[in-house]
Amino acid sequence: MLNQVTFIGLGLIGSSLARVIRAQGLAKKIVASSRSERTLQTALDIALIDEAYTDAAQAVANADLVVLAMPVCSTEKVLASIKHAVRPTTIITDVGSTKGNVVDAAHRVFGDVPSHFIPAHPIAGSEQSGVLAGKVDLFKGHKVIITPLAHSDKQAIQHVQQLWQAAGADVLTMTVERHDEVLAKTSHLPHFLAFSLVHALAKESQNLDIFRYAAGGFRDFTRIAGSDPTMWHDIFLANKASILNALTSFNAGVEQLKAAVETEDSEAILGILTRAQAARHHFTHMLAGTAYQKTMTTKNLQFVLEAGGTLQGNLRVAGDKSISHRSIMLGSIAEGVTEVSGFLEGEDALATLQAFRDMGVVIEGPKNGEVRIHGVGLNGLQAPPNAIYCGNSGTSMRLLSGILAAQKFDTVMTGDPSLSKRPMERIAKPLRQMGAVIQTTGEKGTPPVSIKGNQVLKAMTYDMPVASAQVKSGILLAALWAEGETVVTEPAPTRDHSERMLRGFGYDVSTEGSTIRIKGGGKLTATKIDVPADISSAAFFMVGASIAPNADIVLEHVGINPTRIGVINILKAMGGDLTIMNEREVGGEPVADIRVRSAKLKGIHIDEADVPLAIDEFPALFIAAACAEGTTVLTGAEELRVKESDRIQVMADGLITLGIDAKPTPDGMVIQGGTMGGGKIISHGDHRIAMSFAIASLRATGTIEIEDCANVATSFPNFVSLAKRAGLKIQVLEV
Numbered sequence: 001m002l003n004q005v006t007f008i009g010l011g012l013i014g015s016s017l018a019r020v021i022r023a024q025g026l027a028k029k030i031v032a033s034s035r036s037e038r039t040l041q042t043a044l045d046i047a048l049i050d051e052a053y054t055d056a057a058q059a060v061a062n063a064d065l066v067v068l069a070m071p072v073c074s075t076e077k078v079l080a081s082i083k084h085a086v087r088p089t090t091i092i093t094d095v096g097s098t099k100g101n102v103v104d105a106a107h108r109v110f111g112d113v114p115s116h117f118i119p120a121h122p123i124a125g126s127e128q129s130g131v132l133a134g135k136v137d138l139f140k141g142h143k144v145i146i147t148p149l150a151h152s153d154k155q156a157i158q159h160v161q162q163l164w165q166a167a168g169a170d171v172l173t174m175t176v177e178r179h180d181e182v183l184a185k186t187s188h189l190p191h192f193l194a195f196s197l198v199h200a201l202a203k204e205s206q207n208l209d210i211f212r213y214a215a216g217g218f219r220d221f222t223r224i225a226g227s228d229p230t231m232w233h234d235i236f237l238a239n240k241a242s243i244l245n246a247l248t249s250f251n252a253g254v255e256q257l258k259a260a261v262e263t264e265d266s267e268a269i270l271g272i273l274t275r276a277q278a279a280r281h282h283f284t285h286m287l288a289g290t291a292y293q294k295t296m297t298t299k300n301l302q303f304v305l306e307a308g309g310t311l312q313g314n315l316r317v318a319g320d321k322s323i324s325h326r327s328i329m330l331g332s333i334a335e336g337v338t339e340v341s342g343f344l345e346g347e348d349a350l351a352t353l354q355a356f357r358d359m360g361v362v363i364e365g366p367k368n369g370e371v372r373i374h375g376v377g378l379n380g381l382q383a384p385p386n387a388i389y390c391g392n393s394g395t396s397m398r399l400l401s402g403i404l405a406a407q408k409f410d411t412v413m414t415g416d417p418s419l420s421k422r423p424m425e426r427i428a429k430p431l432r433q434m435g436a437v438i439q440t441t442g443e444k445g446t447p448p449v450s451i452k453g454n455q456v457l458k459a460m461t462y463d464m465p466v467a468s469a470q471v472k473s474g475i476l477l478a479a480l481w482a483e484g485e486t487v488v489t490e491p492a493p494t495r496d497h498s499e500r501m502l503r504g505f506g507y508d509v510s511t512e513g514s515t516i517r518i519k520g521g522g523k524l525t526a527t528k529i530d531v532p533a534d535i536s537s538a539a540f541f542m543v544g545a546s547i548a549p550n551a552d553i554v555l556e557h558v559g560i561n562p563t564r565i566g567v568i569n570i571l572k573a574m575g576g577d578l579t580i581m582n583e584r585e586v587g588g589e590p591v592a593d594i595r596v597r598s599a600k601l602k603g604i605h606i607d608e609a610d611v612p613l614a615i616d617e618f619p620a621l622f623i624a625a626a627c628a629e630g631t632t633v634l635t636g637a638e639e640l641r642v643k644e645s646d647r648i649q650v651m652a653d654g655l656i657t658l659g660i661d662a663k664p665t666p667d668g669m670v671i672q673g674g675t676m677g678g679g680k681i682i683s684h685g686d687h688r689i690a691m692s693f694a695i696a697s698l699r700a701t702g703t704i705e706i707e708d709c710a711n712v713a714t715s716f717p718n719f720v721s722l723a724k725r726a727g728l729k730i731q732v733l734e735v
């Protein structure tokens, strides 16, 4: 609690902060000084302040904290006028949108910037101005940037931080220079453009008509041209250099789009628009704190499942994740336009899509699962502007490694905290053998992965030590650019979507037993891809319908590639009632509708040959085992320990919480079937753990709460709505 806070200036920002201080009783006395007597009188009338002065020096005399909240260009004058009136311990802060000129002003007035002067900038506002426009919640959830100097007083910094935190703001610090450069682009340039667009239109003779017919686009684009002219006049001058720089690069962008329109270059126009649209969506995600940027926010989703319920009806689950990733990758390096339908609009596949957009590929959509990829050929990828962010997706990072190893440019790939713990040497090592220069991080060889461009790759013969489709695919992709024939042998069959899809793009790949051969130097020709529903997503419903009483569902258009059907084999071996119907082939991949009804499951020793064919389905299958009569034993599945979470440990922990006797082993688990109660499950941000325990509720006797479920959007974004429609008693809470 401060004795006295003094505001110099009491417009929108100052009066909003005064309201926060008043509402929370942070100061005994609020004093203000303003050039406008009317403002001061109004503030006194509404009891926002206790004392008012037109003379700033008088207002600051007894202040512990002075907040400069007037237009930035007045800073020097105001500081000069209060210089001798403030105590040396008084903290002075400001709210200006530019920081360099404020610091310069302090420098000129005081000789050196006082250690108790802490510049700050709340990034909040509205086009309204004045003391009556202020709102107590104006800063809630907004960012406030503090730009302390090297010699700033630590305690003073802390006080200013606490003040803004009390206002509900998200406080961050950066240097003065960085602040001015960032704000020039994100705030000052848009205001500049809005003012100048409205001005240009208003000058035209038929302006009245133009404004009358102006639609939403005009409104959205120019809202901020209604902002306070004095304030913006000051900002434009105060941050002149950075704004002019930002304007120069903006102009270059305008010229580029103008040239594309002039020459009717559809490819270029679409390229600019789709990349802008994607960036804007990405930005919306960031603001909303949804899964793709989850690690940057504290937002978390919790699933709450009431016990009981059943599953009924026809369901088409989300598109196959593995095939969706590959459709973007191969489509991008093919010649011509590839059309994809049934694409999985989940965060993992979108991370791959974004990676290729970053490398200059024009990709339209996804819209209702449809994507059009304007392939650039094997030599057309361009250096991405930044590190490629793979989010939660191991498939993106390992397959991309193969492609990036063969490019002319250097790249770095990063991931979220889960992916950052996963092993990448398994792909880096064989790629090095082909001549790639690729570096993983730390003793465990995890992300970030750095790849040096401009290497000549050579074909190789490689016996894979782990049965991994990601490693196999990464190598096959690198082999497209390698001299000679690459030969890969796998220790057990893994999903062969890459091989099938390469053939679909007209590229010759041969498979004989466990050996795959591919020659470099060919070309891929664009094609059409129909992505089947993902058997890994369908698996939750297969298990759900098997364990729930009176269940009867049909899962439509599910991919039943023989390298993916472990879950069907295992459930059938446990006594599951599954019927495969309408088998057909779409674009080189077999699909079918699968009817699943309730069944009395029994425990089994899972055939190790089924392990790679059901590698992602074990979390769900463990739930089936918990509901089966007798013991289920899984061996040979140590790979589960290096997925999005340690799926052996995390599933065992969850099952034990629900009262099941589950014993983790180094390479699997032993589960005694029994009765599941309720409880709180920690999913460790692993989508498959979250969905598995959600379907467990169909047989549980108590409520199940599952923490950390936002990542379900990586592979199955509409899981909740589909599951609810089918009969799962699921609720989602934002916590």
Ligand SMILES: O=C(O)C1=C[C@@H](OP(=O)(O)O)[C@@H](O)[C@H](O)C1
Binding pocket: 321, 322, 323, 395, 467, 468, 469, 470, 471, 473, 495, 615, 616, 639
């Ligand atoms: O190639 C693929 O699309 C995948 C391969 C598997 O990983 P591994 O190659 O690590 O077994 C699987 O777990 C992953 O979800 C998808």
Ligand SMILES: C=C(OP(=O)(O)O)C(=O)O
Binding pocket: 348, 392, 393, 394, 395, 396, 616, 643, 644, 688, 715
């Ligand atoms: C392991 C998985 O995916 P990835 O390796 O692509 O993160 C999965 O989806 O279960």
